Structures are given as C-alpha cells and as structure tokens.
Amino acid sequence: MKESKERIMERAEEAVLHTYNRYPVVLDRGEGVYLYDTEGKKYLDFAAGIAVQALGYHYPGYDEALKEQVDRLLHTSNLYYNVPAMEAAGKLVKASGMSKVFFTNSGTEAIEGAIKAVRKYAYEKDGRDDHEIIAMNHSFHGRSMGALSVTGNEKYQAPFRPLIGGIRFADFNDLESVRAQVTDRTCGVILETIQGEGGIYPATEEFLKGVKALCEERDILLILDEIQCGMGRSGHMFAWQEYGVKPNVMTCAKAMGCGVPVGAFLLDEKTAGASLVPGDHGTTYGGNPFACAAVSKVLDIFEEDAIVDHVREIGSYLEERLDHLVETCDCIRCRRGKGLMQGLVIGGRSAGEIVLKSLDKGLLVITAGSDVVRLVPPLVIEREHVDEMLEKFRAALDA
Ligand SMILES: *Cc1c(COP(=O)(O)O)cnc(C)c1O
Numbered sequence: 001m002k003e004s005k006e007r008i009m010e011r012a013e014e015a016v017l018h019t020y021n022r023y024p025v026v027l028d029r030g031e032g033v034y035l036y037d038t039e040g041k042k043y044l045d046f047a048a049g050i051a052v053q054a055l056g057y058h059y060p061g062y063d064e065a066l067k068e069q070v071d072r073l074l075h076t077s078n079l080y081y082n083v084p085a086m087e088a089a090g091k092l093v094k095a096s097g098m099s100k101v102f103f104t105n106s107g108t109e110a111i112e113g114a115i116k117a118v119r120k121y122a123y124e125k126d127g128r129d130d131h132e133i134i135a136m137n138h139s140f141h142g143r144s145m146g147a148l149s150v151t152g153n154e155k156y157q158a159p160f161r162p163l164i165g166g167i168r169f170a171d172f173n174d175l176e177s178v179r180a181q182v183t184d185r186t187c188g189v190i191l192e193t194i195q196g197e198g199g200i201y202p203a204t205e206e207f208l209k210g211v212k213a214l215c216e217e218r219d220i221l222l223i224l225d226e227i228q229c230g231m232g233r234s235g236h237m238f239a240w241q242e243y244g245v246k247p248n249v250m251t252c253a254k255a256m257g258c259g260v261p262v263g264a265f266l267l268d269e270k271t272a273g274a275s276l277v278p279g280d281h282g283t284t285y286g287g288n289p290f291a292c293a294a295v296s297k298v299l300d301i302f303e304e305d306a307i308v309d310h311v312r313e314i315g316s317y318l319e320e321r322l323d324h325l326v327e328t329c330d331c332i333r334c335r336r337g338k339g340l341m342q343g344l345v346i347g348g349r350s351a352g353e354i355v356l357k358s359l360d361k362g363l364l365v366i367t368a369g370s371d372v373v374r375l376v377p378p379l380v381i382e383r384e385h386v387d388e389m390l391e392k393f394r395a396a397l398d399a
Pocket residue numbers: 106107108109111140141142143192196197225226227228229253254263
C-alpha cells in the first residue's frame with residue numbers, strides 16, 4: 001500500500017535535519033507547468049523550485065539529452081577535458097559576452113568563486129592582504145561562510161560569526177551609500193541586479209550605472225549576482241543586459257540547468273586575464289559532463305525556441321494582470337519586478353498565510369521576506385496560465 005502523505009512527512013522529519021519549515025505537501029511528478037502530489041492533487045506551479053524550472057517539466061528534448069549523457073558518461077573530474085563542458089561554456093560566453101566560465105555545483109559556490117576572483121585580482125595588483133568588498137543590505141547570496149558574509153541579513157549572519165573579514169555594507173539603490181564605503185582597499189562591489197530573497201527589488205538604472213562608473217573610476221570589480229534574475233527571467237537573457245551595465249564578474253545558477261544542480265561564475269576579459277590561475281581554485285564535480293549536458297541543452301532550447309522573447313511578451317501580460325489585481329485588492333500594496341520575476345507586497349496580513357491558502361487552491365507561489373508573495377513561474381507559461389493563477393490567487397485571498 002502507498003504511504004500516506006502524513007507518514008511520508010513524518011518519516012522525512014525523522015531523518016532529515018530540520019532546517020526548513022516545509023509546506024505540507026509531498027510533490028511527486030511534474031508535467032508542463034503543473035506539479036502533482038503523491039495524492040494526485042494538481043498544482044499550477046508559479047514557484048518553479050525557486051526560479052529553477054525555467055522550462056517547466058519534461059520540456060521536449062530536455063529529458064532525452066540528459067538520458068543520452070547518462071548512457072555516455074556522468075563524471076570525469078576537471079583533470080581531463082570533456083565535450084559537454086566545452087560546449088556549455090562556449091554557449092554561456094556567447095550569450096553573456098563575458099570571457100571565461102568556471103562551473104560550480106550551486107549558486108553559493110559561484111559566489112565563493114566570484115569573491116576569490118576579485119580578491120585575487122586586487123592581490124595581483126598591489127600584493128595587499130586587507131582588501132574589502134562592498135555588499136548590499138537586504139541582499140542574498142547564499143549560506144556558506146563566504147556567501148553568508150556578503151548577505152546583508154542580520155538574522156542569517158548573527159549565529160555564525162566570525163564571518164570572513166573585509167566586508168562593508170551599503171544600501172541597494174543608494175549610490176551615495178556605496179560611495180561612502182569605498183576605501184583604497186576596496187576590490188569589489190557585489191549586488192543582485194534584481195534583489196530576490198530581499199523582496200524583489202530591481203536595481204534602478206541610475207544606481208547600476210552609477211556603481212559601474214564608480215567601479216571603473218577606482219578599478220574596483222563589479223560582481224553582478226544573476227543567480228535568480230538571470231537566464232531570461234527578467235525578459236533579457238541576463239538582467240544587466242537591459243541596463244547596458246556589464247559586470248566584471250557574473251554569477252549564474254538556478255535556471256541554468258533547469259533542475260540539474262549547476263552554477264557558474266563568469267569573468268570578463270580583464271578579470272580573467274589577471275586573477276585566478278591553476279592552483280587558485282577548484283572543484284571535483286563542477287563542470288561535470290552530466291550537469292554541462294543539461295546547461296548545453298537548456299541554452300540550445302532558449303535560442304531555438306526564443307524563450308526570452310516569450311518572457312517579454314508573457315511578462316508584460318502578467319504585469320498588466322497583476323497591476324489590475326493591486327488596484328482591486330486592498331491587501332496588496334504594490335507590485336515590483338521585471339518579466340517573470342514579480343513580487344506582490346502584502347499589507348495587513350502575512351505573505352506566508354496567503355502562500356498556504358494558495359497551496360490549498362492548487363497554486364504554488366512562494367514568499368520573499370515576510371511581506372512579499374513571489375511569483376517566479378516557469379518561463380514557458382502561457383496567458384491561460386496567468387489567468388488561471390489569478391483566479392486561484394483571488395480565491396486564496398478570499399478564503
Ligand atoms: C538562490 C540564490 C543564491 C544561492 O544559490 P544556491 O544554488 O542556493 O546555492 C545566491 N544568490 C541569489 C541571488 C540567489 O537567488
């Protein structure tokens with residue numbers, strides 16, 4: 001007999017370390033932009049495994065490419081060359097205009113590499129060992145010690161001090177606050193082009209351009225974290241492309257493998273030419289043939305099926321419908337976001353409660369902070385899915 005949902009949840013809690021308060025649902029399979037739980041209940045997925053499943057579930061050709069690679073070769077280590085890594089790196093370089101790629105297994109690891117790259121660049125320049133990085137308040141870059149150190153969230157940081165040294169914080173979208181933190185030791189500025197976990201705040205053009213100019217003036221490297229907002233989600237392949245502000249270092253992960261755990265940091269020519277060299281950084285799994293076959297296939301699909309153009313079209317429809325919702329609903333203060341990365345700011349009730357009620361109505365959405373409902377659906381949703389989402393969301397609000 002099949003185990004009940006309650007029994008599965010209970011057994012999971014017995015063995016899995018309790019670091020998440022999970023929603024009471026056991027997901028079992030996906031199809032298109034829908035998920036099904038073990039009891040057969042269907043959910044419209046506007047969470048996409050936290051902005052990962054850009055192509056939804058079982059996108060034509062994706063599974064086949066992975067299966068083919070499983071039959072061929074899973075892993076080699078970085079001591080040897082492999083074809084999928086070569087192909088995936090080439091496609092990423094082409095899509096971003098960056099110069100070189102280092103593959104990782106996660107977003108957090110991409111951040112670690114980015115931090116090391118900017119420190120090494122500065123070290124090569126002046127040989128000092130006290131370089132500083134400016135990070136943003138309300139940012140999120142991951143949970144390892146380095147990534148946590150640049151994550152401007154007191155609650156996440158407090159229990160784990162001491163963190164890595166040389167980090168200063170400024171306010172996102174406040175250029176003067178960044179300028180005020182610059183010293184002769186500053187080697188990098190790190191920020192999300194669109195802040196995700198912090199509540200879906202797109203960078204203003206003035207801010208991003210101002211930070212870039214400041215960085216260029218002082219030979220400080222700009223790291224743009226595109227882990228959540230990249231890979232087409234904003235309506236551009238990488239969110240910075242809309243602003244015309246190219247970073248020196250970019251991090252990418254989440255949707256890059258559409259479900260296969262993989263990340264990367266990319267360096268521009270200047271940084272690649274004067275930072276990490278053999279012996280400075282490494283990974284056993286990073287860039288393995290299986291993960292890279294996924295990345296390679298995802299990038300092919302993005303190009304062949306014009307996924308980013310689709311995001312722009314469907315994103316503006318979503319914005320239009322959400323703006324109407326904001327106007328007609330007292331408990332939603334405003335909408336923030338770009339493309340298919342949207343946040344609804346909730347007033348007078350908790351975002352978590354609305355997420356739970358949505359779940360009940362067969363809709364998966366997530367929170368970003370305590371007062372924002374975050375919508376990060378697969379990039380392949382159609383208008384009918386936007387309409388269905390709004391219907392279910394309204395029902396959840398009314399429940
Ligand atoms: C999710 C996320 C990370 C961390 O990525 P992991 O794959 O969870 O390690 C870093 N930065 C941003 C902006 C993210 O959204």
